[in-house]
Amino acid sequence: MSKLKSLLWSASALTIGMSTMFVTITHAASSGNSEYVQNVDLSFPGLAAVIHVKNTSVNKLASQVKLQVQESSIKIQANGFVQCGNDKQIDFKEAKIYFGPLSMFVEDINDNAALYKSNYNVSNKTRIGLGKWVTEGTNGDETFTVPLNQIKNGHPALRVDALEEINKKLQVHLQGGGTKADFYKKNQEIVLQRPVSVAGWCSKYVSPGFTPSKAGFETQNFTIQVKYEGDPDITDKPILNAQLGGNLPNQLNQNLPLQLSKADFQPNMPHHIGKCLPDSNPKIRVNYSGTGKGSIRFKIGEEEGNFVIFTSNQTSYNSADQMNRFLDFNYPLIEKMDQDQFKWWKTINKTYNHSLTIKAQIKDQNSDNYGAWKDYGTAIFKHRCTPQVNIITSPGLGGYQGQEDTNKPTMKPVLGMKPTRGPLVKKTR
Incomplete structure (x- = not known):
């Protein structure tokens, strides 16, 4: 066929x-x-x-x-x-x-x-x-x-x-x-x-x-x-013996060509669960490390719709004193909630998953140009709108506290009206 x-x-x-x-x-x-x-x-x-x-x-x-x-x-x-x-x-x-x-x-x-x-x-x-x-x-x-x-x-x-x-x-x-x-x-x-x-x-x-x-x-x-891809330099014997001391390993790493060996999202992803429009956008961290000296650019993307949600212009890197680094970025939840194409995100008690990706390109200290963008870590960011309640206080002897659903209209008293009582009824045997 x-x-x-x-x-x-x-x-x-x-x-x-x-x-x-x-x-x-x-x-x-x-x-x-x-x-x-x-x-x-x-x-x-x-x-x-x-x-x-x-x-x-x-x-x-x-x-x-x-x-x-x-x-x-x-x-x-x-x-x-x-x-x-x-x-x-x-x-x-x-x-x-x-x-x-x-x-x-x-x-x-x-x-x-x-x-x-x-x-x-x-x-x-x-x-x-x-x-x-x-x-x-x-x-x-x-x-x-x-x-x-x-x-x-x-x-x-x-x-x-x-x-x-x-x-x-x-x-x-x-x-x-x-x-x-x-x-x-x-x-x-x-x-x-x-x-x-x-x-x-x-x-x-x-x-x-x-x-x-x-x-x-x-x-x-x-x-x-x-x-x-096989690595022909892999060995069962240590490259540096115990006689090497001081900061020699760091000095060797510093002189190597710049390599970004890891870039991953934080393990405890700050998912948003609460009111649809948060007071501030969720802050997410990317941890990275490498060897050598030069500059790194990062690009955080969202696979749904191929959105680029964050780009860092240039980050200097020197593994002699910066073996492990991080960068923080804000997921634009507030801005995307205001867009008509994402209006369904405001559905109450429905969880939405967003696949985030990390891309990076590097420029060695001895190079004038950045290399190609390469893929690194991935993670899922989740958000869910939940019903919101306000704490209310009732007047009276001692008063009491309770919860009021803000999704429902609040009944207001009519001014100028007094409470009324029904007529007393005599009980008969």
């Missing part, structure tokens, strides 16, 4: 020498249809997503290796197609794409096992008359990003944790009599197979105001390649 749509999720060609790969295979292809959906088709045009891993530790001892994933997301290229039922009253409604498997629940989709999902523009085919069908394409390619921090947890057969996969291969290497130094010196490649699914819904006109919809889906395995 021809495909009229390519959704770009990956930009790396799959060139795999299977003799050097460590392969994990998971779910087989599966599908399900309903009365309104005859067929859903999903295929991949031969590309794989690639996750790069590097050693970022300045100390080249095998015991001091620090692995870091170089990407914050993966992208998958997929072709999707939905054919509605053989009835001219049935029309295509929508489609979604999932990282994970699906199943049918009656004639709808059960996506409880999927780790991530998004709306998806597919080609679709519907019937317009007796023996006549029409196929509609899409408006062109569309890029969808799958954040790695959204799929690193879950069932072992579904999640993608590049560092966990590298460690699995390391343990096999050690059990075979190898050493950590030998392992980390060489390039390592691992191939994962993970299920990706497309679901489509078609609806049928039954009567005015009643157009029920039913679904169908298909799941296929997608290839993800984890590539560790």
Whole structure:
């Protein structure tokens, strides 16, 4: 079946020498249809997503290796197609794409096992008359990003944790009599197979105001390649022996080319839970460290909508006296709340997640230009509006204190009116 749509999720060609790969295979292809959906088709045009891993530790001892994933997301290229039922009253409604498997629940989709999902523009085919069908394409390619921090947890057969996969291969290497130094010196490649699914819904006109919809889906395995870049300087023996004293290590680090080895968000993220418009914007910290001397620029982004929410122009760095540094920035919650496109953020008791990313570029002390922007840490910032209450005091003997919901109108007394009493009634036996 021809495909009229390519959704770009990956930009790396799959060139795999299977003799050097460590392969994990998971779910087989599966599908399900309903009365309104005859067929859903999903295929991949031969590309794989690639996750790069590097050693970022300045100390080249095998015991001091620090692995870091170089990407914050993966992208998958997929072709999707939905054919509605053989009835001219049935029309295509929508489609979604999932990282994970699906199943049918009656004639709808059960996506409880999927780790991530998004709306998806597919080609679709519907019937317009007796023996006549029409196929509609899409408006062109569309890029969808799958954040790695959204799929690193879950069932072992579904999640993608590049560092966990590298460690699995390391343990096999050690059990075979190898050493950590030998392992980390060489390039390592691992191939994962993970299920990706497309679901489509078609609806049928039954009567005015009643157009029920039913679904169908298909799941296929997608290839993800984890590539560790070997570090030939890794060793089992200390580079500096115990006879070296004083500040020599710092002096050596200062003379090295500038490298930013770490930039992560603070572990105790200051999520905002309270009134919708806070008194001040939440302040978030980024901790970073490196070696050498030069300048660093940082750019904090939000993956939803590809917003850049903070940029630092230039920060000087000298690892001789600044091994660990930090910068603070304010998440613009107040400003974004005032924008019409984010008005739904003011929904009471609903939590919104915001995927934040760190990018940085460096300029060595001996260079005139900054290098390319590189990805560093990621984190989730959350906010939730909650009902607000005021403390009120009731007059009277001693008085009392209670809570008043400020979301409800306050009743005010009518001036000039006195309280009235009803007539006394004589009790009869």
